[in-house]
Amino acid sequence: MAEIRAVRQDDLDALYRIALATGDGGNDAASLYRDQRLLGHIYAAPYAVLCPETVFVAGDAQGVGGYIVGAADTVAYEARLEQEWWPTLRAVCPDPAVIPPQSRTPDQRRMHMIHHPHHTPGGLTAAYPSHLHINLLPRLRGRGTGHALLMRWLHAVRQLGSTGVHLAVGVNNTLAIQFYQAHGFIEPQGVLPVGPGARWLVLPLPR
DSSP: OOEEEEOOGGGHHHHHHHHHHTHHHHSOOTTTOSSTTHHHHHHTHHHHHHOGGGOEEEEETTEEEEEEEEESOHHHHHHHIIIIIHHHHHHHSOOOTTSOGGGOOHHHHHHHHHHSOOOOOHHHHTTOOEEEEEEEOGGGTTTTHHHHHHHHHHHHHHHTTOOEEEEEEETTOHHHHHHHHHTTOBOOSSOOOOBTTEEEEEEEOOO
16 A cells, blocks of 8 residues: 655655646656646646645655645635736746637647636535545556545545535546546536536535
8 A cells, every 4th residue: 555645845746747647538648748747737736835735645665656636625726826826837838829729739728728727617616615636657556545545635625624525537537437436426417517528526525
């Protein structure tokens, strides 16, 4: 079993590496991106910087090989991104809005997200205010690491008063969907869809 512990600021480089290695549907995305930190800028590092109380890592003898990141209050987190995280990145990442979406490179698609970030529907955050992402390198998969990370994280957000959790998962990511469903996650009703190729899953946290 991997060791599960709270994130430290010296874990940031590992978070960037894991985000790249597991990005784009769980596949190694290193060959797709010229800027190899873009995925980490969006999906990993800001959590460790802005809300480290809800970030945990999994490590073994080879070092950190997985993480769970998330925020107890998604609305507040998205507001902090706008104030404290995106401005610095926008200054160095050009907005590709004038380029047709179908013509954008992988880097440009992520840069567009930095300038035009997704905002979670209020109908989702009202009942399920917290959200999470889990990413594991292959060497830590199938060993109970994901379960251990999720249990540690759910305990943390419960302690912070959360009443529910949501996440987005790719419709073709069968293993992830099965993992979350085995832990009680279900599809919400009456919520705007994530977008093409993805679906919401939610978990209530009764007090």
